[in-house]
């Protein structure tokens with residue numbers, strides 16, 4: 001626990017679910033906790049829970065989709081605790097769901113702004129601060145198994161979670177020399193209120209389009225899966241274990257390995273076809289370019 005003791009973690013979407021559990025776990029390991037969340041009442045309740053557990057905590061009501069809210073969060077965090085050593089980009093919404101033709105523009109915008117731009121803004125604000133103090137730090141993106149392979153009828157959620165995985169892979173290489181350990185958490189179903197994300201849909205993303213039957217069908221299946229998912233406590237413990245070990249990919253559902261194994265096999269097969277293609281025989285030995293070197 002030595003490496004966490006007295007350090008500070010900012011957790012977006014920390015008012016409940018995976019974020020709150022991670023706050024409790026990292027707080028129990030000795031960290032100061034900044035809970036950053038859009039929903040006032042659960043945020044106040046979460047702050048109280050941590051205070052009662054003797055964890056130094058600061059609650060900031062904010063919207064991850066607004067860059068200025070991240071700047072305000074950083075200012076409040078540093079004023080209260082000094083240097084910030086961990087950013088958990090956890091806030092996320094299930095977002096617009098449905099078939100391609102039923103996913104409307106406000107649904108896409110809401111999902112992209114929270115799930116993707118929220119992660120980008122968090123990193124934009126906190127990574128420079130971590131680079132400046134140079135102490136051991138962590139940057140954790142919360143993605144999903146949906147980001148490891150496409151989930152049909154969940155286009156917006158899938159796209160944003162795949163982007164968050166890709167960002168973690170890019171940042172892992174980019175920040176290697178900066179004493180910042182980058183990880184991406186990719187859970188399958190966990191018992192939280194993620195299936196009730198609409199409670200936090202900001203008015204600026206309102207839509208007039210009535211949900212189609214397929215939306216109700218997916219919502220029902222997702223609700224059942226989430227309610228039968230694993231407990232958040234398992235996720236918190238697993239993340240801390242992976243942070244200590246410096247793991248890039250953090251999985252919580254070993255049985256879902258079939259999903260990535262299948263994807264890898266399909267991609268390997270596609271490369272075999274490209275290698276055998278008469279059209280590509282002249283470019284088989286193209287120089288491999290890597291920006292990481």
Ligand SMILES: NC(=O)c1ccc[n+]([C@@H]2O[C@H](COP(=O)([O-])OP(=O)(O)OC[C@H]3O[C@@H](n4cnc5c(N)ncnc54)[C@H](O)[C@@H]3O)[C@@H](O)[C@H]2O)c1
Nearest residue numbers: 013016017018038039063064091092144189190192193194
């Ligand atoms: N529960 C699952 O089955 C599951 C599976 C895979 C990935 N995830 C991911 O885990 C993360 C946490 O979700 P959860 O399952 O704990 O759900 P949750 O709904 O219980 O918690 C999400 C938290 O994010 C907050 N939030 C929502 N929009 C926000 C915004 N614009 N600004 C700030 N805070 C905002 C909510 O108020 C809430 O406290 C999400 O990124 C989600 O996509 C969850």
